[in-house]
Amino acid sequence: MNRILTALALLCAYAALASCARESAEPWTEEERLLVAEGEGVMRVLTVEDTLDLAVLRAPSIDLPVKEIGSATFATLAARMLATVTCPEQDGVGIAAPQVGLNRRVIAVQRFDKPGEPFEVYPNIRITATHGPEELGAEGCLSVPGRRGNVMRSRNVDIAYVSPRTLKDTVESVHGFTAVIFQHECDHLDGVLYIDKLQ
Numbered sequence: 001m002n003r004i005l006t007a008l009a010l011l012c013a014y015a016a017l018a019s020c021a022r023e024s025a026e027p028w029t030e031e032e033r034l035l036v037a038e039g040e041g042v043m044r045v046l047t048v049e050d051t052l053d054l055a056v057l058r059a060p061s062i063d064l065p066v067k068e069i070g071s072a073t074f075a076t077l078a079a080r081m082l083a084t085v086t087c088p089e090q091d092g093v094g095i096a097a098p099q100v101g102l103n104r105r106v107i108a109v110q111r112f113d114k115p116g117e118p119f120e121v122y123p124n125i126r127i128t129a130t131h132g133p134e135e136l137g138a139e140g141c142l143s144v145p146g147r148r149g150n151v152m153r154s155r156n157v158d159i160a161y162v163s164p165r166t167l168k169d170t171v172e173s174v175h176g177f178t179a180v181i182f183q184h185e186c187d188h189l190d191g192v193l194y195i196d197k198l199q
């Protein structure tokens with residue numbers, strides 16, 4: 001009987017958490033819409049060297065409602081994040097929305113594990129599990145100019161996100177260096193920088 005009650009309590013806690021996660025999603029603010037719509041292409045990358053930028057980089061990010069992932073604003077943000085991370089001055093392998101001034105759970109990652117190594121954009125993303133031992137690897141960050149350092153990361157992760165194409169909840173397992181990029185970018189969404197984890 002106790003076991004059944006425990007299972008029920010866990011189920012209720014999970015349901016509360018799931019509904020809480022959805023409630024935390026809020027529509028674009030007017031300020032966010034303007035930031036995305038003003039200018040074209042490459043966006044300014046926030047850095048730890050600026051006090052106001054640092055406050056945004058250290059703030060936790062929130063989800064987007066699913067209908068906003070289907071919006072023109074999201075499509076523009078995705079295109080501009082890709083333009084920013086791939087521009088010659090940055091030449092990065094990943095970028096997170098807080099780095100361009102939006103505290104939203106959106107990242108772009110270069111998929112070194114796919115043919116052609118394309119960049120892809122992941123809204124409402126979370127790492128749901130890591131597997132296997134962590135390994136040391138060198139990292140840098142567009143928001144921490146001129147520095148690199150070693151961080152311990154898993155090479156196998158499970159991710160959950162909303163597909164920008166189908167707008168459906170999607171899960172996936174990712175391996176190798178690409179898994180490291182996902183962890184670095186998802187840390188940004190919790191206000192965490194790789195310099196917090198230097199070995």
Ligand SMILES: [Zn+2]
Pocket residue numbers: 140141142143184185188
């Ligand atoms: Zn970074």
